[in-house]
Ligand SMILES: Nc1nc2c(c(=O)[nH]1)N[C@H]1C(S)=C(S)[C@@H](COP(=O)(O)O)O[C@H]1N2
């Protein structure tokens with residue numbers, strides 16, 4: 001039974017909370033060169049909300065676990081304490097505007113979350129073997145640009161990924177309770193997947209044997225596969241890198257310069273190449289090993305041999321052999337223009 005209402009926003013399943021903000025929120029406090037720390041402080045983290053920000057009290061909140069489960073349940077906020085706490089440090093990257101999927105936005109942070117493992121919650125509810133996707137429902141509702149009215153923000157995750165990764169239902173960010181904008185009282189955090197999949201203001205987990213037929217899962221956030229009618233859900237983070245130092249527009253002395261930054265992907269980054277001539281030639285940078293689903297630091301020593309303008313580019317390749325395109329993609333190479341003076 002898939003009516004139009006259901007396809008657009010999936011039917012409302014809980015009472016509507018009041019919205020503290022009733023329109024999309026896009027806060028980008030961070031430019032690449034300010035991303036100097038391995039762990040991003042919360043005040044530098046971007047905020048993205050398509051439909052608004054609901055105001056939710058933890059004592060009025062519950063999380064329903066339904067669908068293909070042997071023992072459906074509704075967890076109250078305090079019930080989350082039954083599960084072993086789990087802390088995960090991971091990159092959080094916005095895939096960018098879903099209406100402009102080939103534009104690089106470079107909204108990235110590396111933060112620490114605390115919560116409980118989604119697979120523990122599913123196990124307690126006796127998730128069925130036939131479950132292939134986990135649908136997460138957010139309490140936010142409304143319209144996104146010219147979209148039809150959404151009854152919930154809904155995203156889905158492959159069950160296989162949930163079973164094999166530390167996907168959490170998070171209550172804390174960088175050691176503090178989630179703020180309302182970041183999803184209080186609880187949100188999904190899906191390490192290695194683009195931020196869009198990490199549903200904030202989580203109210204319902206549904207185990208299903210098919211993808212959710214919802215606007216943010218099936219219409220937006222699906223990349224066209226060139227030369228075919230098929231589309232690929234925006235789940236796994238593609239390899240990417242960011243030059244933090246030197247910053248854009250810097251005037252540098254013609255001495256030894258260290259170019260450094262971060263590289264990340266769903267899997268390990270195995271190499272980062274640097275170009276100082278706008279992409280004509282490339283040299284391998286040093287890359288620190290991956291410590292978890294976090295970003296990895298890269299460094300490259302460069303001695304410019306003359307004064308002038310330089311275009312610095314970084315290009316990361318991951319363990320499964322994927323690399324960054326030069327342009328026209330959300331993960332196209334990062335370019336920083338600098339000048340060198342005598
Ligand atoms: N319920 C809900 N969850 C959501 C969104 C949303 O609009 N509604 N936006 C997603 C997107 S696109 C991103 S990039 C991340 C951003 O998380 P942050 O605002 O905590 O940085 O939240 C995701 N989770």
Ligand SMILES: [Mo]
Nearest residue numbers: 048094095196
């Ligand atoms: Mo996003």
